Amino acid sequence: MSELSVSVLSAISGIEPALWDGCGAGANPFTTHRFLSALEASGSVGQGTGWHPSHLIARLDSQVAGVAPCYLKTHSQGEYIFDHAWAQAFERAGGDYYPKLQCAVPFTPVTGPRLISNRPAVQGALLQAMAQVAKQSGLSGVHVTFCTEAEAELGEAAGYLPRASEQFHWLNRGYASYEDFLSELSSRKRKAIRKERERAQAFGGTISSLRGDQILPRHWDAFWHFYQDTGSRKWGRPYLTRAFFDILHDTMRDDCLLVLAERDGRPVAGALNMLGTDTIYGRYWGCVEDHPHLHFELCYHRAIDWAIEHGLSRVEAGAQGEHKLARGYLPTQTHSLHWLADQGFHDAVADYLTRERMAVGQEIELLTEMGPFRRGA
Incomplete structure (x- = not known):
């Protein structure tokens, strides 16, 4: 029987670039070892920034089989999936929202792989490990932002709350x-x-x-x-x-x-x-x-x-900006996942996200109809 384990890495330099990128990170420039390393080596993340590297490494029979770019966060800056209202509500109720675990590429509102592996079982193990790290460390929760649609579906099946957001992309x-x-x-x-x-x-x-x-x-x-x-x-x-x-x-x-x-x-x-x-x-x-x-x-x-x-095939022009619509960039749904340790808080956020997803879907449909393309084009 294969043995699957997940460990935490406090710096991207602790793993060889070929091992990290070989899990499937290389197709997206932001999840590559070289990009994440540039953030750490330059001091853009790390000590004093509120982004503390805590990357997850999954090993199958001692061989690296999956990775996830993760950070302990002491604020909600540089994420572009806004949870400031959640933090305020949780803290008004007497909880500590920070630190939290963020699976993301810092300062980069770009969809890409977050559970980086070609094996669904390994991806599931990474999600389980994130929640386990949060429990053991007394964190308020886990947030996987700008993940792929397939990862969002996998996370929802694993008990994470799915969240929908909107960007404007141009399609060739x-x-x-x-x-x-x-x-x-x-x-x-x-x-x-x-x-x-x-x-x-x-x-x-x-x-x-x-x-x-x-x-x-x-x-x-x-x-x-x-x-x-x-x-x-x-x-x-x-x-x-x-x-x-x-x-x-x-x-x-x-x-x-x-x-x-x-x-x-x-x-x-x-x-x-x-x-x-x-x-x-x-x-x-x-x-x-x-x-x-x-x-x-x-x-x-x-x-x-x-x-x-x-x-x-496409241009992704960053977060927000309805002014992009008139220039041929159409609304596109983006995805994130959220796991909250406190059950009452989890349930309240789940109710909010259900209504938010409906509103985002309606807005995307409306803005698409308002787009610059000729009817039937």
Whole structure:
């Protein structure tokens, strides 16, 4: 009989990259050993950040058979599946919501594998181990965020509470060109996008899409300023350190697509994307000059250009943002799982999530109907 065990790893450096990625993490850039290692080595997670690595490693007959990126959390920042109201309610009732166990990629609202294994039994063991760790450590619960739909179904069967959220994704329907894509939009939306792109491209400079060795250290210097500006305005304190981008350049620049706007030889705005095997993931944007519609051009239209040119099937442009709808990004359901140690709290959240899932489903249906595509397209 095979022996299955699960252990906790306090640093990603404690496992060989080939063993971690070999479980199935390599198809998504964010779950790779190199990305998670960049977060830890740069100090973006770890001591003083509220994200304390506690990765799970499943072994079958002493061989690594599954992994899960996990963190002990002392706050709810950088998750993008919001549970602040749960924390407040639990603490008003006299409980301690923090610390909690979070199975996620920090600061990254991107769907991808969380129970990383090609064996359902191993995936189930990882879910059981998370709950066991929470019980033994006196944690309030476990949260598996931006998991796959299949993982959500597995988790629900294991007693976790499923939660539905919404993002906006662009899907490639085999388009031969951007104009081919525009031909499927209503006349009004098509004209609006053309006008928007023309105005953005007339900002007085050039726009380049850079990948791999085309990205130079000076480009990261510029992007760091963009990231600092956006981060300080959006969430108060940028999560990533400057060292993270240096490590990203050293270990992952082939996974990066940096769309850069320059004027008079000076970078003035940029959008950073990560490339998966079949998907572009929009991550960060920033600027030091304001130009009409330049944000939409760099973040959304250029990503579609790249996907069509390189035959990729989708663009995931990050969390929230109904403004993406008019630019061809349609609402898509995303998934998370939640296990809460206190039964009364578990039941109250379960009731809320049932109603929330219904509301999310109705909104996705309504927004899809309101989308820019011609009826029947």
